[in-house]
Amino acid sequence: xxxxxxxxxxxxxxxxxxxxxxxxxxxxxxxxxxxxxxxxxxxxxxxxxxxxxxxxxxxxxxxxxxxxxxxxxxxxxxxxxxxxxxxxxxxxxxxxxxxxxxxxxxxxxxxxxxxxxxxxxxxxxxxxxxxxxxxxxxxxxxxxxxxxxxxxxxxxxxxxxxx
Amino acid sequence: xxxxxxxxxxxxxxxxxxxxxxxxxxxxxxxxxxxxxxxxxxxxxxxxxxxxxxxxxxxxxxxxxxxxxxxxxxxxxxxxxxxxxxxxxxxxxxxxxxxxxxxxxxxxxxxxxxxxxxxxxxxxxxxxxxxxxxxxxxxxxxxxxxxxxxxxxxxxxxxxxxxxxxxxxxxxxxxxxxxxxxxxxxxxxxxxxxxxxxxxxxxxxxxxxxxxxxxxxxxxxxxxxxxxxxxxxxxxxxxxxxxxxxxxxxxxxxxxxxxxxxxxxxxxxxxxxxxxxxxxxxxxxxxxxxxxxxxxxxxxxxxxxxxxxxxxxxxxxxxxxxxxxxxxxxxxxxxxxxxxxxxxxxxxxxxxxxxxxxxxxxxxxxxxxxxxxxxxxxxxxxxxxxxxxxxxxxxxxxxxxxxxxxxxxxxxxxxxxxxxxxxxxxxxxxxxxxxxxxxxxxxxxxxxxxxxxxxxxxxxxxxxxxxxxxxxxxxxxxxxxxxxxxxxxxxxxxxxxxxxxxxxxxxxxxxxxxxxxxxxxxxxxxxxxxxxxxxxxxxxxxxxxxxxxxxxx
Numbered sequence: 001x002x003x004x005x006x007x008x009x010x011x012x013x014x015x016x017x018x019x020x021x022x023x024x025x026x027x028x029x030x031x032x033x034x035x036x037x038x039x040x041x042x043x044x045x046x047x048x049x050x051x052x053x054x055x056x057x058x059x060x061x062x063x064x065x066x067x068x069x070x071x072x073x074x075x076x077x078x079x080x081x082x083x084x085x086x087x088x089x090x091x092x093x094x095x096x097x098x099x100x101x102x103x104x105x106x107x108x109x110x111x112x113x114x115x116x117x118x119x120x121x122x123x124x125x126x127x128x129x130x131x132x133x134x135x136x137x138x139x140x141x142x143x144x145x146x147x148x149x150x151x152x153x154x155x156x157x158x159x160x161x162x163x
Numbered sequence: 164x165x166x167x168x169x170x171x172x173x174x175x176x177x178x179x180x181x182x183x184x185x186x187x188x189x190x191x192x193x194x195x196x197x198x199x200x201x202x203x204x205x206x207x208x209x210x211x212x213x214x215x216x217x218x219x220x221x222x223x224x225x226x227x228x229x230x231x232x233x234x235x236x237x238x239x240x241x242x243x244x245x246x247x248x249x250x251x252x253x254x255x256x257x258x259x260x261x262x263x264x265x266x267x268x269x270x271x272x273x274x275x276x277x278x279x280x281x282x283x284x285x286x287x288x289x290x291x292x293x294x295x296x297x298x299x300x301x302x303x304x305x306x307x308x309x310x311x312x313x314x315x316x317x318x319x320x321x322x323x324x325x326x327x328x329x330x331x332x333x334x335x336x337x338x339x340x341x342x343x344x345x346x347x348x349x350x351x352x353x354x355x356x357x358x359x360x361x362x363x364x365x366x367x368x369x370x371x372x373x374x375x376x377x378x379x380x381x382x383x384x385x386x387x388x389x390x391x392x393x394x395x396x397x398x399x400x401x402x403x404x405x406x407x408x409x410x411x412x413x414x415x416x417x418x419x420x421x422x423x424x425x426x427x428x429x430x431x432x433x434x435x436x437x438x439x440x441x442x443x444x445x446x447x448x449x450x451x452x453x454x455x456x457x458x459x460x461x462x463x464x465x466x467x468x469x470x471x472x473x474x475x476x477x478x479x480x481x482x483x484x485x486x487x488x489x490x491x492x493x494x495x496x497x498x499x500x501x502x503x504x505x506x507x508x509x510x511x512x513x514x515x516x517x518x519x520x521x522x523x524x525x526x527x528x529x530x531x532x533x534x535x536x537x538x539x540x541x542x543x544x545x546x547x548x549x550x551x552x553x554x555x556x557x558x559x560x561x562x563x564x565x566x567x568x569x570x571x572x573x574x575x576x577x578x579x580x581x582x583x584x585x586x587x588x589x590x591x592x593x594x595x596x597x598x599x600x601x602x603x604x605x606x607x608x609x610x611x612x613x614x615x616x617x618x619x620x621x622x623x624x625x626x627x628x629x630x631x632x633x634x635x636x637x638x639x640x641x642x643x644x645x646x647x648x649x650x651x652x653x654x655x656x657x658x659x660x661x662x663x664x665x666x667x668x669x670x671x672x673x674x675x676x677x678x679x680x681x682x683x684x685x686x687x688x689x690x691x692x693x694x695x696x697x698x699x700x701x702x703x704x705x706x707x708x709x710x711x712x713x714x715x716x
Contacts, residue, residue, distance in 0.1 A: 065470075121452070122374075122411070
C-alpha cells in the first residue's frame with residue numbers, strides 16, 4: 001500500500017469513528033492535519049464529500065481557526081509567541097532579527113521550503129517569556145543570539161535560499 | 164486499569180489504603196513536570212532523582228513523584244520535598260544527587276538551593292490549587308487520598324440535586340471565566356429548564372495571551388475539574404459533558420485524557436456511577452486557535468463543529484444551548500471550586516474573600532515582575548499586594564508604570580490605582596475586567612500607546628467578523644494607532660479613538676467586542692499625556708515608537 005493510501009485510510013478511520021457526524025468536523029480536521037501536515041484544497045473537498053457537507057462549510061471552518069494550516073509548512077518551523085508577556089519581554093525584536101537574517105516575513109516560508117516563520121498567540125509559557133519554538137523544542141527566556149544560533153543548528157549548515 | 168465496579172464506600176477505602184501506603188515513606192520528592200518546568204529540563208531532573216534514590220539505597224523510605232506546578236515558574240525546575248514543604252529552585256540533574264544525599268539520607272536540607280521567597284506564598288490562599296505540585300496528576304489514587312471524589316460521594320449519598328444547588332448558591336461563588344455570573348443561579352436556571360437531554364460544557368479555551376492558570380490546573384489536578392463536572396451534572400440532571408480545551412496545550416490534553424480513562428475504569432464516570440444509577444460521561448473537544456471561542460455562545464458553535472461565532476442572547480444557553488438543549492457552560496476554575504464547597508459547606512466558602520465576591524481567584528502573574536508564576540489570592544486583595552508583595556516589584560531597578568488586568572481586553576491601570584481591591588465590581592468600575600485572570604506588570608520601558616496598539620492588533624486578528632463595529636471599528640482604531648506611532652496624527656484623533664471605542668463597546672454582540680476597546684479607553688483615561696507627547700512632540704519616552712519605518716528596509 002502506498003503512503004497516500006495509508007494516510008487516506010487513517011483519515012477514513014477517524015471519520016468512521018466519529019460516525020461521519022457534522023459535529024466532529026473540528027476533530028476530523030485536527031486528525032487530517034496530524035496525518036498530512038496541512039490541509040490543502042483537495043483534502044478539504046474530500047472531507048466535505050465524505051461528511052456530506054457543502055465545501056463552503058468545511059472551507060469556512062478550516063479558514064476560521066488559525067490552528068489549521070492551509071499551506072505546506074517548511075521543513076523546519078520557527079514559531080514566535082506573540083502573547084502579552086512575550087511581547088512585553090521583547091519577542092518582537094527577536095522576530096525582527098530572524099526576519100532580517102533569513103529575509104522572510106511572519107507567516108512565510110523560504111522559497112526552497114526549508115524554513116517557515118510562524119507566529120502564535122500565547123503558548124502559555126508566560127513566566128518564561130519570551131518564548132520561541134524551534135521545531136518542537138521551546139526556547140525559554142529567549143534572546144536573539146540563542147535563537148539565531150539554534151536555527152543555524154537545526155538547519156545544519158545549509159543556509160536556505162532567500163529571495 | 165481494569166474496569167471495576169465500585170460503590171460509594173469504596174472511595175473511602177481507596178483513600179485509606181493510599182494514606183497507609185504513603186505513610187510507609189518518610190520523604191516524598193515532588194518534581195514539577197508541568198509545561199513550565201519541562202522545557203527547563205524537569206524530566207531529566209525527575210530521572211536523576213529516581214536514579215539517586217536507588218543508588219543511595221533509600222527507595223523504600225523516599226518516594227519520587229511526578230507532579231504539577233507549585234506556581235513558582237520563575238525558578239524552575241522546581242522540586243518540593245515533604246514533609247515540611249521544602250521547595251528547591253533551579254534544580255539540575257547534577258544537583259539531584261546532592262539533594263537526596265543531604266536532605267533524605269542525612270536529614271539536612273540544602274539551604275543554598277532552597278526557594279527563599281517567603282512573601283510569594285504568604286499572601287496567597289491556595290484552594291483551587293490545593294493539590295497543585297503535591298499530587299501526581301496521572302494517578303487518580305493520589306487525588307482520592309487528598310479527599311478527592313469524597314464530595315461527589317457526599318452528594319450521591321446524602322444530598323438532593325436541589326440541596327447541592329442551595330449549597331453552591333449559599334457559597335456566593337461567581338463564574339471564574341470573567342463575567343462573574345452567580346454560579347448557583349446559573350445551575351438553578353438549567354435545572355429548571357424542561358427540555359432534555361441537558362449538557363455541560365467545561366470551558367478550558369484559555370485564549371487570553373498571558374494567561375496559563377487553567378492549563379496549570381488541568382496539568383496539576385485534572386480530577387478536581389472532573390469532580391466539579393460530576394457534581395454539576397448531578398445537580399442539573401445532565402448525562403453528558405464536553406470539556407473544550409485549546410489544542411495549544413498538549414500536556415494538559417494528555418493529562419485530562421488519562422484522568423478521564425482512570426475515572427471511567429473505577430466507575431466514577433459512565434452509566435452506573437458507584438452503583439447508584441447516576442449516569443454521566445465526559446468527552447474532550449479541541450479548540451483550534453480562536454480567541455472568540457471562549458465566549459459562551461461561540462463555544463457552543465465550536466463544540467457542534469461549526470465556526471466559533473457568537474449569537475444574540477436570549478435565548479440563553481441555560482434554555483437553548485448545545486443542539487438547542489439546556490446547557491450549563493462553566494469555566495474549569497469555577498468547577499474546581501465545587502468539591503470544596505460541597506465538602507466544607509457554602510457558608511464556609513462565603514466567608515473567604517469579600518461579601519460580594521467570595522472565594523479566591525487564580526492569576527497568571529507575568530511581565531516585568533520579579534516573581535512571575537501562578538498565584539491564587541483571596542478576592543479583595545489589593546493590586547499593590549499582588550504586584551509588590553507577591554510579585555516582589557519590578558526587576559532590574561526599573562520603575563513600575565502600569566498593571567494590565569484581564570488580558571487583551573482588560574485595562575491598563577496606573578500606580579494611583581494600586582490600592583484597588585481585586586474583585587469583579589471594583590475592576591469593572593475602573594475600566595478593567597477580571598477576565599480569565601491575567602496580570603501583566605509593565606515598567607517604564609513600556610510605551611502605553613504601543614501597548615494599546617498591540618492589544619488592538621490582537622483583537623483585530625481575533626474578531627470573528629460578525630458585528631460591524633467590532634470588525635471595522637477595530638481596524639479604524641488600529642489605523643489611527645499606526646498614525647500616532649509613526650508621527651502622522653492630529654490631536655483630534657484622540658477624540659475619534661474615544662468615540663470609536665465607546666461605539667464598539669456599546670454596539671457589539673459578545674464579550675470580545677464589548678471589552679476590546681478597554682486597553683484603548685483605559686490608556687486614554689490614565690495615560691493621555693503619552694498620547695499627546697506622541698502626537699505633538701513626536702516623542703516616545705519609552706523609545707518604542709517612530710522607528711518602524713527606518714528599520715524596514
